[in-house]
Amino acid sequence: MPQVKNEEEIEGVVFQEYDELELASPSFLVVGFPDAGLVGGISISHIIRELNPAEVGGIDIPRLSPPIVFVRDGEAKPPIKLFKKGNMLLVASEMPLPPGVIQMFSYALLEYARRRRVDYVIGITGLGIGERVNKERPLVYAAYSGEKIKKIIGEKKIQLFNEGAILGPFAIFLKEARRFRLDTIVLLAETFPELPDPEAASAAIEVLSKIIDTKISIEKLLEEAEYIRLRNKEIMKQTARMMSQVGKSAEAQPSLLYT
Amino acid sequence: MSWDDEFDLIRSYVKRRMRELERELESAFNFMYTFPLGAPPYGPSLDEPLHEIYLTDKECVVIIDVPLLDQTSITVEAEEGKLRIEGRTRRTIKANEIGYRLMEREISRYYKELSIPVECNVSEMSYSFRNGRIVIRMPKIEKT
Structure with a gap:
């Protein structure tokens, strides 16, 4: 494992930092997990490739079964990685979150963001809809919590997620953001629920670029979309099994209260 | 046998049952913390594409994800x-080109068989190919 300078355990989740971690203001924590269409995972992976951020830490969930580490060039690293570029901290997960750790992980990440004085938490996820098959360019919607981010959404003319439920870690981010004094936005890109969808990820990245005022090219992502889909077939299957346990497919359905 | 012996027996029985119950509960909820390393022991099936089925009022739409497919070779x-x-x-794609390690396999064709979930008029089936996805549309048979 890389040399750890700072280690904190929050809610049973271990955060390790390989260097001093200071973020300039306004600071962003950008989070994406493998979920519907692998939108979050593909987006984060592309941002890392484009911006070349420094790997500054890792996150481990000791309760996860089977115990897992990822090895690159012989070196073992935690399954979730932390990258930093300027005022942005990226959380990159190589695996979908099992339902039993979603709660502890989400609360721990919010607390970690608070301790690191993050201003905005940005989640990137897929909104699985059947209609995606008829759309060349998927739309991206935003759900938010907090006045500062509301202002940014208005200024950047980002389309709002009008009505529906959000499930999984981003539900906790949105619900609890105020308690942790964090402004949160979740970007939901229309996607094929159970097929990897780099085009949806590219649409989400375009909206993210606007929010963080940083140009992120999506050219390579679209060029290599078919390779990316082929490469991520197995993780999509594993993710689909996880999503069925969380009930992720319910996000696009109408809600009971329509007042 | 004294009353104490009787109580000891009951105590040990209750303890044993509690341990069994704990084990049953643990295995029942184990998936909650388990990362699904779901590939079969002989490795993932590289030539079987992912698919999705989408039902509208009038048709059944099947989407087959076939990246890098030669459009002229499609049979449906x-x-x-x-x-x-x-x-x-x-072209033939080697497994290590798409991130698989320690696997001497390659993909040169796709093959998929699946059940149509609703009654459809397959004689009116049509398909299109775009961005490495085959989209098959079949009108549903309306029940009177």
Whole structure:
């Protein structure tokens, strides 16, 4: 494992930092997990490739079964990685979150963001809809919590997620953001629920670029979309099994209260 | 046998049952913390594409994800509630090119067989190919 300078355990989740971690203001924590269409995972992976951020830490969930580490060039690293570029901290997960750790992980990440004085938490996820098959360019919607981010959404003319439920870690981010004094936005890109969808990820990245005022090219992502889909077939299957346990497919359905 | 012995027996029985119950509960909820390393022991099936089925009021839409497929090689057939899709990739792709390690395998064709979930008029089936995805549309048979 890389040399750890700072280690904190929050809610049973271990955060390790390989260097001093200071973020300039306004600071962003950008989070994406493998979920519907692998939108979050593909987006984060592309941002890392484009911006070349420094790997500054890792996150481990000791309760996860089977115990897992990822090895690159012989070196073992935690399954979730932390990258930093300027005022942005990226959380990159190589695996979908099992339902039993979603709660502890989400609360721990919010607390970690608070301790690191993050201003905005940005989640990137897929909104699985059947209609995606008829759309060349998927739309991206935003759900938010907090006045500062509301202002940014208005200024950047980002389309709002009008009505529906959000499930999984981003539900906790949105619900609890105020308690942790964090402004949160979740970007939901229309996607094929159970097929990897780099085009949806590219649409989400375009909206993210606007929010963080940083140009992120999506050219390579679209060029290599078919390779990316082929490469991520197995993780999509594993993710689909996880999503069925969380009930992720319910996000696009109408809600009971329509007042 | 004294009363104490009787109580000891009951105590040990209750303890044993509690341990069994704990084990049962643990295994029942174990999936909650388990990362699904779901590939079969002989490795993932590289030539079987992912698919999704989308039902509208009037039709059944099947989307087959076939990245790098040669458009001219597509075969789509339907009979007796089954759909069969076949095709060649534009070139042979080695497993290590797409991130698989320690695996001497390659993909040169796709093959998929699946059940059509609702009654459809397969004689009016049509398909299109775009961005490495085959989209098959079949009108649903309306029940009177």
